[in-house]
Amino acid sequence: MAEKLKTLHLSNLCLLAVPRGGVVVAAPIAVTLDTVINLLVTRKIGHPANEEVAIGAVMPDGSAIFDQRTISNIGITDDKMEGMIKQGYSEIVRRQLHYIGSTAIPDMNGKEALIVDDGIATGYTIRAAIQWLKTLNPSKIIVAVPIAPPDVVANLSQEVDKFICLVQPDPFSAVGAYYKDFSETKDQEVMQLLQMK
Structure with missing residues (x-):
């Protein structure tokens, strides 16, 4: 490659x-x-039944994209989704600080x-x-x-x-x-x- x-x-x-x-x-x-x-x-947002299957992802600024249809079908509430996004963003920040000591881009x-x-x-x-x-x-x-x-x-x-x-x-x-x-x-x-x- x-x-x-x-x-x-x-x-x-x-x-x-x-x-x-x-x-x-x-x-x-x-x-x-x-x-x-x-x-x-x-950071991937994993399906509650199988973390390896992505139903969305969090961006470096804390915003997110996700599969609204799947989320509705499996009954994830807005509060639950917000929690998953916050958790994903926390891991993004942790990795940035751990790997390079900064969240600067x-x-x-x-x-x-x-x-x-x-x-x-x-x-x-x-x-x-x-x-x-x-x-x-x-x-x-x-x-x-x-x-x-x-x-x-x-x-x-x-x-x-x-x-x-x-x-x-x-x-x-x-x-x-x-x-x-x-x-x-x-x-x-x-x-x-x-x-x-």
Whole structure:
């Protein structure tokens, strides 16, 4: 993926990794493109019956996007949803402070924003990242992931300038099914990769 991105000849790049797994994927890209890794922390809102299934996502500023139809169907009240959003935002702030010691965001004005994650399932966290980034006035938004379902790629491609996805299995099962090792990335590993030059 790093070699594919190199052919885009990005000259005013801001590499934004979605932690934790996105930082691992972004590390060789940062080396190849001779840049540093910045963080873009969004937080999935999981379905009450299965936390792995996203029904929405919280953005770095505490706002959120969510599937209103699903929320109505499963009977999540406004108060409950508000609590889930607050909880997600608290985790975003915790990760920012823990990983980089600050909640400050890089200046994106006129930059080529490259969002990297370890894969996409429903697309909520990346969609939240894209929506939030658009408020920061980048010149381009590019998404690069190793794995995602083809329908999600098709939908998200319409929201960005370039979408790179190496593997688009149909039927799609889960992101982790396409990795030899999809063990949880630890905070310490993220911090080590962020300090990489």
